[in-house]
Amino acid sequence: MSHALFRRRGVTALGVVGAAALLAACSPGSADSTEGGESTSAEGATSIGATQYPLTIDNCGEELEVEQEPESVLTIGTSAVALLDAAGASDRIVARAGEFGAELPAGLTAPPTDAEILDPYDPSIEVIVGAGADIIVGYGLFNAAVEDVESAGLANVVIDGECSHDAALTEKTDFEAIFDDVSRLAQVFDTQEQAEENLDGLRSSLEELTAAAGETQEGRNAAVVYYFSADATMSARGGQGIADDVLTRAGFDNVYGEEPSVYLEANIETLLDADPHTLVLAYGLYGESYEEALATFMTEPGVEDMAAVQADRIIGVPAADLAPDPGAVRGLEAVLEGTGALNQ
Template sequence: MSLPTPLRRASFGALGLVGVLAFAACSTDAEPVSVETEAVAVEETVYPVTIVNCGEDLTIDSEPESVLTIGTSAVALVDAAGASDRIIARAGEFGADLPAGLSNPPEDVEIVDPSDPAIEAIVGTEADIIVGYGLFNASDEDVAAVGIPNVVIDGECSHDAALTDKTDFDAIFADVERLGTVFDTSEVAEANVAALRAEVDALSDVDTSQNAGESAAVVYYFFDGATMSARGGQGIADDVLARAGFDNVYGDEPSVYLEANIETLLDADPHTIVLAYGLYGESFDEALALFLAEPGAENLTAVQEDRVIGVLASDLAPDPGAVRGLEQVLVGTGALEG
């Protein structure tokens, strides 16, 4: 069973360079390698344009000039697509910080609702389009009735149901390109995707042989006092663990977010634990204290051998910030120098 979708509010920044000195995939004793990306010729968007939106066709009649983002992943993806200057309102961030590394962070943009906005708040923004993790306090019929297209992040389409397709880095890149089409900013989107892809390719070449055959788990707490949750096999965290050489303890779970408990973690006794933190503004130390207070946590091998790695939850979300999440896991395991 997965947790309520407010958990899906994470996210993070994109590179804005056509030619980039990518962080080369390297082992701890290797030298960085320069990787340059090339500009790609792209066509302008001709409106109306139809995109695939959670398996359904969605038609955008004209170029959107104002955007309501729901969740920080939406901010990161819109920024990577080259349209963050059009964000006029934000919602659904639940107190989390804006993603790091944004080319144009919408710091002064009003947050109309820290959680899921109702239709009245959505209409009040006068936005041309919504980009986010989906709607809960407003229905699809509500927004359709007022004529506001609602673009849902690919990695959030299923919410509490299993995804049809796993969200991996390629899915994130495709989402950036899709938004580039929506906003007629494909040139910027393609350049950012090329830079991000080069960095992921480089990080994926890091020697992770020391983790081969080992297991790992990503766990987190949605709020202080919440029960422990974990990341299953359908989300980007599973791809991050795989690229770091690990088998995901919860990888057979056909969901992104799931309720877990210390008993299942003790039974699996993973080699490494990735503790995602910052969902409600908490520090790693605060999240670690919650985790270590779990009965029996001190018996976990990862705890005893100091292999609990802290990664911002926003860097394990279906957006460009997951590149940082992968880098942090590689550094935390010693496969990469920090």
């Protein structure tokens, strides 16, 4: 298939998520298909029928036009894989990048194990073009220029939950935003029927887990912390990302919930000052085990005096299950299991 699959509208197509000046507000679930004057949303795709191309979708505040059905995909990051799997299109993944040594998310229906990892980090334009894919889905591109991607004729679909990445330029990513993103991708790949079936199951599971958690209890707070690499300082999850929704549904106030960011550097002093009731330790971002992540955390000065440490209220959750994709349902379940809420 030809790479000439898209046209862009507006000021520029989004290519680099981390460049704050280029980012505008995302509108979850706002994919539009237009033919003969009729416009339909991704949420209503199954009631309309097959996708009509060219298809215009919202792509982090920019309109992106997909001219024909994509047949091959380059994914950037594991969340792209999980979202495409839920959308029923993971069988079209021909190459992967940007996974930083992390394992594929658990529970995939069609894991792309045969798709070569071309670069474990942020791919260059040469790697991207060499993938032979006709569309990109991922967290954005940091090591390839927007104009070079456009010149290659590649549509770059950015995951809704990564539109702002580490700056509060979009609405908060919650579970509904994730489900809307699945619907948006299903419309791009014309896989609405399978996506809706998967979404029904995800919504049902989320409702059951939320009901099991009950009301937020006064004085119960928690923090999600993690290490991006073996030599990185401790980071935490702020109020803009899905981890905040996970904590809220599990009955906790997020210690860093007022921070208008998804990811933030959180020095140990702020964590010690907050002294959260429960600590969620996300692990596996660079392939490390929970035991390795915990050992790293326990080297931080003063943590042995934290209430969560002394009472053994540390819950390990794979970082892939606290990402802006359907695996976050599994992340909520892990937190609830750690608190004992599912045994009540």
